[in-house]
Amino acid sequence: MRKRRKTVKLQRTASHRKSLLNTLAKQLVEHRRIRTTLAKAKALRPFAEKLLTYGKKALAATGNEAADRVHYSRLAFAKLRDKDLVHKLVHEIAEASKDRKGGYTRITKLGQRRTDAAPMAFIEWVDAFVGPANGAESEEAEEPVKEEKPARAKKSSKKDDDAGEGEAKLKRASKKKAATAE
Numbered sequence: 001m002r003k004r005r006k007t008v009k010l011q012r013t014a015s016h017r018k019s020l021l022n023t024l025a026k027q028l029v030e031h032r033r034i035r036t037t038l039a040k041a042k043a044l045r046p047f048a049e050k051l052l053t054y055g056k057k058a059l060a061a062t063g064n065e066a067a068d069r070v071h072y073s074r075l076a077f078a079k080l081r082d083k084d085l086v087h088k089l090v091h092e093i094a095e096a097s098k099d100r101k102g103g104y105t106r107i108t109k110l111g112q113r114r115t116d117a118a119p120m121a122f123i124e125w126v127d128a129f130v131g132p133a134n135g136a137e138s139e140e141a142e143e144p145v146k147e148e149k150p151a152r153a154k155k156s157s158k159k160d161d162d163a164g165e166g167e168a169k170l171k172r173a174s175k176k177k178a179a180t181a182e
Contacts, residue, residue, distance in 0.1 A: 008043040021047045022079055028105075029085045029093065033124035041107045041123040048123070051076055052104045055086075055094030096127040 010017055024044045027034045029051070036044070058072035076086045097104050103126065110120040 006046070008039065010039060010043055017043075022081070024048075025051055026080055026082065026085060028123060028125075029080065029089050032093070032128075033122055035110070035120060035122055037113075038107070038109060038119040038121040041121040044123055045105050045107065047079075049102070049104050051079055051089060052094055052097060052125075055089040056098060058090050059094045059098060093125055093127075097125070100127060 010020070012020065020040070021044060024034065024036065024040060025048050028044065028048055054072045054076040058069045058076070061067075061069035061072065073086055073090060076089055077083065080086055080089070106122075106124050106126050108122040108124070110122060112118065113120050
């Protein structure tokens with residue numbers, strides 16, 4: 001019987017599920033907010049919160065407890081497999097959440113995906129990272145990202161191109177009709 005078992009299987013083998021959760025956790029640490037299915041978000045929540053607990057314990061280790069800092073960092077590294085992400089987890093995300101006792105993630109439902117009607121959700125860290133004391137430096141770093149997103153302008157120009165192609169097709173079709181009529 002399956003009484004009170006916590007593992008959400010997600011219709012995957014154990015190795016595939018482990019890989020999936022590791023990858024989702026990497027993306028969550030890197031981007032701080034990811035969009036995925038509701039079932040995957042619910043399965044990721046305890047996994048990500050354990051990682052953040054490792055980060056908080058590594059952050060809390062001081063002085064004589066340097067071995068503990070290394071130990072918890074290595075436990076986090078075993079899941080994330082990336083030193084930069086472990087550093088980000090410990091020094092940015094855990095630092096922002098150090099006063100919180102639990103509930104480090106938030107799941108926001110988004111509705112259904114158009115293709116297969118799967119329920120979608122955002123999963124994100126509750127405590128946002130507050131940058132360095134100089135707010136001007138962090139704002140400058142964010143501005144280039146905003147400038148790189150003129151995706152809507154490209155789409156509208158593509159529609160204009162498609163409209164031009166449509167007109168060309170109509171002209172060719174009318175020429176063929178005229179040629180066949182003669």
